[in-house]
Amino acid sequence: MIVLQTIAVAFAMFSAVPVPQFAWNEKNMRYALCAFPLVGLLCGALWCVCGVLPLPAPARAAGFCLVPVWVTGGIHLDGYADTCDALASYGDREKKLEILKDPHCGAFAVIRLCSYFAAYLCLAACVQFTSRVGALWTLALILERALSGLAVATFPMAKNTGLAHTFATAADKTVVRRVLAALAAVLCMGMAALGGWALVLAALAVLWRYHAVSRKQFGGITGDLAGWFLQKAELWMLAALCACQWGGLL
Numbered sequence: 001m002i003v004l005q006t007i008a009v010a011f012a013m014f015s016a017v018p019v020p021q022f023a024w025n026e027k028n029m030r031y032a033l034c035a036f037p038l039v040g041l042l043c044g045a046l047w048c049v050c051g052v053l054p055l056p057a058p059a060r061a062a063g064f065c066l067v068p069v070w071v072t073g074g075i076h077l078d079g080y081a082d083t084c085d086a087l088a089s090y091g092d093r094e095k096k097l098e099i100l101k102d103p104h105c106g107a108f109a110v111i112r113l114c115s116y117f118a119a120y121l122c123l124a125a126c127v128q129f130t131s132r133v134g135a136l137w138t139l140a141l142i143l144e145r146a147l148s149g150l151a152v153a154t155f156p157m158a159k160n161t162g163l164a165h166t167f168a169t170a171a172d173k174t175v176v177r178r179v180l181a182a183l184a185a186v187l188c189m190g191m192a193a194l195g196g197w198a199l200v201l202a203a204l205a206v207l208w209r210y211h212a213v214s215r216k217q218f219g220g221i222t223g224d225l226a227g228w229f230l231q232k233a234e235l236w237m238l239a240a241l242c243a244c245q246w247g248g249l250l
Contacts, residue, residue, distance in 0.1 A: 009035070040141035076226075079223060079230075080232070082109065083227070088108035097218060143203055151211070202236040
């Protein structure tokens, strides 16, 4: 029962999928970050369904672009937009953290979101779907969430409030780190075996950038920064996927 509650808590927080609602407590939040990658598995499965349906090319590209948004409800995009606004302010650390808490969407958030979707849609239109590509991208969507959960359990927090802090505090960090690190290692090996080593390098490069930016600009990570990382990792891995296909590696 606790396992099912843990999965439900992860999906209730990180997706828009209807799940049974449970009161969050110490037991069902302890390993919720370990269940976070399951959201990526669902995104990947629906992405593959979109790939095999007899759709016109533009409709398939739109599906590839929108499936992760529909599954997550845009929660990570919200963090991406807020972080873009904060970074574009060039203010001090306190100013940036204040912008992250502001519910309003600034001009730079709109600009970056439009640019993001334009790039994502164009890259999605370039993907030639095959079973191998579908498997590789599903692993990529799981990997980015495993790395995101690992970061929440490992990186310093920018503040002692917010959802990221709540999940980090409630987690059994030792177990979560070990599970997600092992999962990430297995996923990286699986992706490399499928010819997706470039996607692995892209994800790890964005993770390194995430750590550097969060510490230098914000003094640690927040839930918004976690969303920023996940969206950037997804975009750069998609670019790497296209590059691998253009280069004849997939």
